Amino acid sequence: xxxxxxxxxxxKYAQAITTKAGCCGDSRDATRAITGNLYTAEEIAxxxxxxxxxxxxxxNPTALGSLYAGETVLDLGSGAGLDVLLSAKRVGxxxxxxxxxxxDEMLAEANANKAKAGLANAEFLKGHIEDIPLPAAAVDVVxxxxxxxxxxxxxxxxxxxxxxxxxxxxxAVSDIVATKPLPEAxxxxxxxxxxxxxxALTDEEYTAKLAAAGFGDIEIIVTRVYDLxxxxxxxxxxxxxxxxxxxxxxxxxxxxxxxxxxARRLQQGRDYVIRPARPGDLPAxxxxxxxxxxxxxxxxxGLDRFLVADKNGVIxxxxxxxxxxxxxxxxxxxxxxxxxxxxxxxxLDQAAAQAEAAGSAVAYxxxxxxxxxxxxxxxxxxxxxxxxxxxxxxxxxxxxxxxxAVALRLPLRQRSGKSE
Numbered sequence: 483x484x485x486x487x488x489x490x491x492x493x494k495y496a497q498a499i500t501t502k503a504g505c506c507g508d509s510r511d512a513t514r515a516i517t518g519n520l521y522t523a524e525e526i527a528x529x530x531x532x533x534x535x536x537x538x539x540x541x542n543p544t545a546l547g548s549l550y551a552g553e554t555v556l557d558l559g560s561g562a563g564l565d566v567l568l569s570a571k572r573v574g575x576x577x578x579x580x581x582x583x584x585x586d587e588m589l590a591e592a593n594a595n596k597a598k599a600g601l602a603n604a605e606f607l608k609g610h611i612e613d614i615p616l617p618a619a620a621v622d623v624v625x626x627x628x629x630x631x632x633x634x635x636x637x638x639x640x641x642x643x644x645x646x647x648x649x650x651x652x653x654a655v656s657d658i659v660a661t662k663p664l665p666e667a668x669x670x671x672x673x674x675x676x677x678x679x680x681x682a683l684t685d686e687e688y689t690a691k692l693a694a695a696g697f698g699d700i701e702i703i704v705t706r707v708y709d710l711x712x713x714x715x716x717x718x719x720x721x722x723x724x725x726x727x728x729x730x731x732x733x734x735x736x737x738x739x740x741x742x743x744x745a746r747r748l749q750q751g752r753d754y755v756i757r758p759a760r761p762g763d764l765p766a767x768x769x770x771x772x773x774x775x776x777x778x779x780x781x782x783x784g785l786d787r788f789l790v791a792d793k794n795g796v797i798x799x800x801x802x803x804x805x806x807x808x809x810x811x812x813x814x815x816x817x818x819x820x821x822x823x824x825x826x827x828x829x830l831d832q833a834a835a836q837a838e839a840a841g842s843a844v845a846y847x848x849x850x851x852x853x854x855x856x857x858x859x860x861x862x863x864x865x866x867x868x869x870x871x872x873x874x875x876x877x878x879x880x881x882x883x884x885x886x887a888v889a890l891r892l893p894l895r896q897r898s899g900k901s902e
């Protein structure tokens with residue numbers, strides 16, 4: 483079935499670019515219902531005049547995604563090349579825009595459009611989106627325009643996207659999404675597959691598959707809701723009965739999907755160092771705490787008991803307070819873009835080691851939101867009545883931690899040393 487779907491899609495898109503008739507059931511009206519009014523005149527200025535007419539997408543990922551000078555972009559199912567050429571303009575001569583398509587007719591049209599546009603930093607590749615012909619960690623951004631829904635093996639597509647993205651890379655795709663499951667008869671209709679809709683995932687399925695591939699920060703935003711009651715409905719959803727069209731009206735949408743590949747873990751000693759805080763670090767420490775929603779209570783007075791992670795500037799902070807044989811670990815914060823890079827765990831381990839070296843047998847910590855995170859690192863919940871009075875009286879606890887904050891305890895001589 484997978485090969486049948488791929489061949490049906492290939493034939494339909496080859497016919498679409500040859501006849502300029504559109505992909506969705508060979509209907510110009512149906513195609514306009516999906517693709518119309520997605521690009522502004524300013525965006526396409528300087529590109530071949532007929533390029534917009536040969537665009538068969540359902541959104542404008544180059545407008546909705548953030549592209550920056552010098553980045554490398556990959557467009558999956560690049561067709562006649564509109565989004566690739568727009569991306570090439572936005573990333574500039576120091577950047578690169580790749581387009582990937584399996585259809586010879588589309589690739590020929592795309593290369594002709596590239597020559598007309600005079601953009602040397604665009605390149606078109608032949609291949610399948612389930613097997614991308616680029617090395618691992620080769621691109622900064624993957625875009626796509628109403629193509630991923632055409633694949634019968636979306637799990638492999640998402641795995642390949644994850645592979646070719648650099649750590650911290652981004653996904654910014656437009657696609658057809660169903661807000662409720664489509665009927666099985668429609669899902670097995672090959673014409674409907676080629677016409678953009680039968681392979682549409684629900685929003686929940688899309689999120690789950692991206693997460694399973696390793697992506698985070700997943701966001702799905704509806705950009706257009708399709709009217710299945712109009713004259714083009716049968717072309718958009720071939721084979722659907724009038725009753726089905728009425729039932730599913732409003733449930734077929736174009737959506738913009740964002741996701742991120744987690745950033746590379748930073749290695750302490752190579753990428754950054756952990757060192758004692760200095761007076762000049764105070765503004766950066768306060769800014770980090772504010773970005774994490776933490777109050778900067780008595781930081782200056784106890785700065786000699788704080789550690790910072792330094793990567794050409796302060797990217798993380800943690801503090802200790804000592805009360806007899808107990809320590810309070812406090813004010814753990816990491817720059818937002820590095821919160822999954824291992825910096826927090828390294829700071830936590832070093833603060834615990836420092837507390838143990840200072841003679842503390844146990845460390846306490848309070849959190850409103852991250853109890854699970856600390857539990858993975860050896861902390862155990864404890865009743866507040868079992869927390870030393872001196873710890874509870876600390877301004878870092880008494881003035882900042884609400885009653886719902888979870889108290890956690892770590893025996894220092896049994897530290898797990900677990901990391902993110």
